[in-house]
């Protein structure tokens with residue numbers, strides 16, 4: 001193999017230790033995949049992968065003495081997670097996925113003896129490069145050339161490789177967005193042609209890739225060029241593509257507005273996922289007013305429902321579903337500095353921050369004279385929120401200067417009425433009609449005790 005020893009990558013000492021331990025035992029071992037790609041690009045690798053000719057059992061015997069912790073991640077597939085001095089490293093045995101029957105899972109994994117074969121089963125040429133501390137780079141599929149040209153190209157025929165494992169469709173777009181790489185022409189064509197296959201991929205594998213795609217620098221270009229791919233995962237997108245809004249506040253159709261809002265927001269997964277879904281309710285709620293303009297009354301509530309249903313179909317966790325639903329529901333709300341305590345009470349600190357980030361992204365993708373003024377208003381509110389939080393304000397029951405026990409001493413029975421009394425006190429504190437002060441709150445509580453409407 002045409003290894004080029006002149007290239008030196010900076011790899012953690014733990015990785016070197018594992019490679020040496022495997023090679024002393026008579027096997028080959030190389031650093032491989034995304035970590036090599038990222039180093040060649042001058043990016044910090046996210047995780048470390050080693051590929052080796054040793055089978056998992058053999059690797060375990062050799063690595064035991066290094067003091068590493070070994071976790072059987074997928075022994076049958078030849079994957080072992082090794083933790084050495086706190087660094088997790090994925091170790092895989094040279095293998096090829098023998099056959100894919102369903103475009104999802106290899107029906108069988110075959111261990112092979114050559115590195116070239118192992119590199120050949122990898123998705124893209126830039127991910128099919130290995131490196132060894134003494135032997136240098138092994139790059140049988142032209143990965144370095146493609147990296148230099150900033151091009152994503154499949155190892156082998158694009159249509160076939162996407163059909164084998166349709167997750168690669170989304171991975172291609174995720175890498176395009178994250179790395180600002182272009183897609184080879186045949187791959188771009190195959191993405192459109194094969195995108196329906198994504199529907200067969202286990203949703204658990206899709207979500208992490210989608211979130212990374214959304215947070216990449218090139219997300220706008222990807223969303224505008226591949227709405228058909230996104231729409232396989234989120235079919236509600238289809239109706240937004242080309243859906244004209246007929247209002248002076250919008251220069252773009254619903255999908256382009258969405259894409260621009262996502263790209264204009266900070267790269268936070270929840271903020272961007274919420275913006276991806278924030279206007280899904282628009283096509284169903286559109287009507288033309290007597291003024292000839294488009295209106296979308298209630299699109300936030302319809303959108304909230306659609307987002308919930310879609311995210312549960314995509315097996316998102318409940319926390320994410322609830323948070324996105326909240327963002328979609330409230331995205332149009334005019335959040336004023338003077339109402340921040342109420343909003344904090346409703347959403348909590350983290351979600352209120354994110355809602356303001358959602359509103360900022362949404363507003364930045366509007367048209368018209370008022371945009372700059374409104375963006376400034378949102379910025380002012382965001383600053384006001386930080387200032388307010390720095391003063392440790394009372395906006396939750398636990399922040400009150402009295403608690404349930406104090407109220408029981410006054411004569412409240414434990415139960416729902418006591419909860420309502422605490423909420424009423426909190427409401428009074430937030431509304432500034434009672435100070436958050438023990439004596440004042442006890443007086444207010446005493447009058448609540450006698451209040452039969454509570």
Ligand code: ATP
Pocket residue numbers: 032033034035046047049121122123124127128165167168171
């Ligand atoms: P990152 O770590 O930045 O997410 P990566 O390329 O390292 O990017 P991983 O998911 O960590 O991605 O996978 C490690 C390597 O395994 C890849 O570089 C690639 O060689 C191979 N690989 C991962 N997923 C697939 C796949 N679906 N099909 C073929 N090869 C894959």
Ligand code: MG
Pocket residue numbers: 033034035046047048049
């Ligand atoms: Mg990786």
